[in-house]
Amino acid sequence: xxxxxxxxxxxxxxxxxxxxxxxxxxxxxxxxxxxxxxxxxxxxxxxxxxxxxxxxxxxxxxxxxxxxxxxxxxxxxxxxxxxxxxxxxxxxxxxxxxxxxxxxxxxxxxxxxxxxxxxxxxxxxxxxxxxxxxxxxxx
Amino acid sequence: xxxxxxxxxxxxxxxxxxxxxxxxxxxxxxxxxxxxxxxxxxxxxxxxxxxxxxxxxxxxxxxxxxxxxxxxxxxxxxxxxxxxxxxxxxxxxxxxxxxxxxxxxxxxxxxxxxxxxxxxxxxxxxxxxx
Numbered sequence: 001x002x003x004x005x006x007x008x009x010x011x012x013x014x015x016x017x018x019x020x021x022x023x024x025x026x027x028x029x030x031x032x033x034x035x036x037x038x039x040x041x042x043x044x045x046x047x048x049x050x051x052x053x054x055x056x057x058x059x060x061x062x063x064x065x066x067x068x069x070x071x072x073x074x075x076x077x078x079x080x081x082x083x084x085x086x087x088x089x090x091x092x093x094x095x096x097x098x099x100x101x102x103x104x105x106x107x108x109x110x111x112x113x114x115x116x117x118x119x120x121x122x123x124x125x126x127x128x129x130x131x132x133x134x135x136x137x138x139x
Numbered sequence: 140x141x142x143x144x145x146x147x148x149x150x151x152x153x154x155x156x157x158x159x160x161x162x163x164x165x166x167x168x169x170x171x172x173x174x175x176x177x178x179x180x181x182x183x184x185x186x187x188x189x190x191x192x193x194x195x196x197x198x199x200x201x202x203x204x205x206x207x208x209x210x211x212x213x214x215x216x217x218x219x220x221x222x223x224x225x226x227x228x229x230x231x232x233x234x235x236x237x238x239x240x241x242x243x244x245x246x247x248x249x250x251x252x253x254x255x256x257x258x259x260x261x262x263x264x265x266x267x268x269x
Contacts, residue, residue: 013170138259
């Protein structure tokens, strides 16, 4: 029965939002990970989503689109360089590097991800309820 | 007199099928609410139900290679939603609108189901003859 596709679609949406939430957690946890060179410093990580058209060859299913995770990219925003010669992590010129994590942005991201996750759960619950009622048809 | 279950249940089985399909389309929209470039899709069930009684005449196939319109009218009428506030990343999903549509669709699905159940129980009543 084709209605089972709803579970796949909502499940892929939840998976994608969970990744986004995980990356937000990782970014926030490392927001203050100071290091002494650009290479060693943690860079903000963001997921890239794309629509995944399931069974695109089959015309009837052409509009069912789950969410595909294309990958995780590191932010290219320049790192914050700070002159702190007394810091234990300072390099020979006296600079430390802070990650390019924007905490305000990450918090907004977190709220958005959790709301989207909830949305997908609602869809799943409603679909489940509808199918259970259909199974009880005529009783 | 013969009893035809197809006619007894009326338009509702077909409506259920279309509602289930619409649920999938709306679920795709909601799942892709954060996907850049995704365009929200939908279709008009009322129009399809009204049309379905009219255009069920098959295409004329005079040779074996002729393609029949097997996908049905549904997928040709899958449309794109016009967004009220399009976002910069090209995504046209507006969650509040999709949620409202989804809730409405679920309710109408349950209404059709209730009608079918009612018909079935009246058929059962007639069959028992109590």
